[in-house]
Amino acid sequence: MRAAATLSDLARHVRAGPTAVAVLARAAGSTPREAGAWMLVTPAETAGTIGGGEAERRAIEAARALLAGEAARTDLDIPLGPEIDQCCGGRMAVVIVRIATPPAGPFALWEGGPLIADPPRQPVLVYGAGHVGAALVAALAPLPFAIDWIDPRAEALWPVAGAVPCRRLALPEAAAAAAPDDAIHLVMTHSHAVDLEIVATVLARPFAFLGLIGSATKRATFVRRLAERGLDATRLTCPIGLDTIPGKEPAVIAASVAAQLLILQRAGGPR
Numbered sequence: 707m708r709a710a711a712t713l714s715d716l717a718r719h720v721r722a723g724p725t726a727v728a729v730l731a732r733a734a735g736s737t738p739r740e741a742g743a744w745m746l747v748t749p750a751e752t753a754g755t756i757g758g759g760e761a762e763r764r765a766i767e768a769a770r771a772l773l774a775g776e777a778a779r780t781d782l783d784i785p786l787g788p789e790i791d792q793c794c795g796g797r798m799a800v801v802i803v804r805i806a807t808p809p810a811g812p813f814a815l816w817e818g819g820p821l822i823a824d825p826p827r828q829p830v831l832v833y834g835a836g837h838v839g840a841a842l843v844a845a846l847a848p849l850p851f852a853i854d855w856i857d858p859r860a861e862a863l864w865p866v867a868g869a870v871p872c873r874r875l876a877l878p879e880a881a882a883a884a885a886p887d888d889a890i891h892l893v894m895t896h897s898h899a900v901d902l903e904i905v906a907t908v909l910a911r912p913f914a915f916l917g918l919i920g921s922a923t924k925r926a927t928f929v930r931r932l933a934e935r936g937l938d939a940t941r942l943t944c945p946i947g948l949d950t951i952p953g954k955e956p957a958v959i960a961a962s963v964a965a966q967l968l969i970l971q972r973a974g975g976p977r
Contacts, residue, residue, distance in 0.1 A: 710825045710848075711746045711754030717808035719748050724773040728765045728802045729820060730756045735796030737786060742820035747802075749773055760790040761798055769802045779803045827852035828914070828971060829886050833904050834894040835864040835872045838919060841960035842892065843870050849964060850971070851890070856881050858900060879907040887912035890967060892946065894919040902931060909937045915970060917946035917963065 719725040729744040730737075738757030745754035745762075747769035756762055761784045772780050780802045786794035803815045812823035827850050832839055835857035843855050847870050855872040857864060864872060875881055882891060882904050891908045893901050893916070901918060905928060908916050918928065925944040932939045947962030948969075 711744065712824050713809050713812070713822070715753050716746050716805065716822075719746055719751070719753075720805050720808045722748075724749060725805050726769040726773055726802050727805055727815060727822060728756055728769050728800055729815060729822065730798055731781075731801045731819065732799035733796060734798075735786075736794045737796040737798055738794065744820075744822055746805075747773070756800065757798070761786060761800075764790070765800050765802065768800075772802055772804060777804070825850055829854065829889040830892065830967075831856065831881055831885055831889055832892045832894070833857070833878050833882075833901075834896065834919075835859070836894065836896060837956040838959050839894050840864075841956035842894070842963055843872075845957075845960040845964040846967075849968065851967070854881065854885075857895065859896060863896075877903075879903045882907040883911065885913070888914045890915040890917075892917045892919075892963065898924070902928060905939075905942060906932060906935055906937055909939065909942065913941075915967070916942050917966075918942060918944035919946055919959070920944050 716725065716727065726747045727744055728747055730739055730741050733741045738759065739755065743756045745752055745756050747766055749770055752766060756765060764784060765782060768780055768782055782800040784790065784798045784800060786796045786798065801815060812821050814821055830846060830851040831854045832843055833856050835855065843853055846853055853870050855870055856875050856878045857872055858874065858876050858878050861874060878895065878900065891913055893904050895901050905916065905918055909932065928942065928944065929939045946966065947959055948966050951958065951962040951965065953959065
């Protein structure tokens with residue numbers, strides 16, 4: 707999966723050599739991406755996507771031709787039909803611009819054009835670096851979430867980490883207390899006692915979504931113990947994941963939870 711391009715990616719490539727940005731300026735009819743989608747192109751690399759397929763291949767080819775010459779901009783009008791062996795039926799207007807200066811923040815390639823910016827990412831705190839935690843972080847990393855991965859144990863006890871670093875925090879509930887109000891909290895540490903402290907901290911403050919790995923029995927136990935502290939566990943989701951995706955394998959749980967979060971996010975739920 708090609709990761710979304712970021713402004714830091716763009717700045718790094720601009721400092722290294724010739725770089726262009728291709729942006730989907732207008733999208734009519736059925737198209738694989740929406741207007742405003744952008745990607746960066748260098749003579750040897752790309753990051754991000756404007757939809758893939760032959761249309762994107764042509765955009766990349768045009769961007770590299772631009773970089774090899776003296777022009778600063780080129781425009782493409784790409785019909786998604788038999789002309790390029792695609793059947794979407796829509797039409798894409800793609801603008802490609804050479805970037806000479808590393809961006810200091812979001813910017814438009816032309817006045818009134820779509821903003822070239824980092825994709826919005828909702829904060830997600832994943833508590834626990836066990837097998838499910840590692841699988842979940844890997845599943846969430848390419849999605850529109852900003853991940854803070856936390857574990858209270860010594861690093862030697864963690865599984866092999868992926869692209870997202872995990873940080874050791876002896877009292878992970880401290881991260882819960884300091885999280886943004888729109889954060890998603892996913893609790894799956896090695897210890898039910900640690901889980902309880904995190905959940906209690908989250909329930910005592912604003913949050914978008916609180917998920918706890920476990921069974922119905924674990925939920926009932928937590929609800930009782932939280933009630934003893936005067937906390938209402940109505941918004942605690944346990945078990946987590948979609949019940950239409952059964953399975954206890956870490957990768958299956960991770961896919962189920964990732965799908966659950968995307969459904970809620972796109973419906974305007976966990977915010």
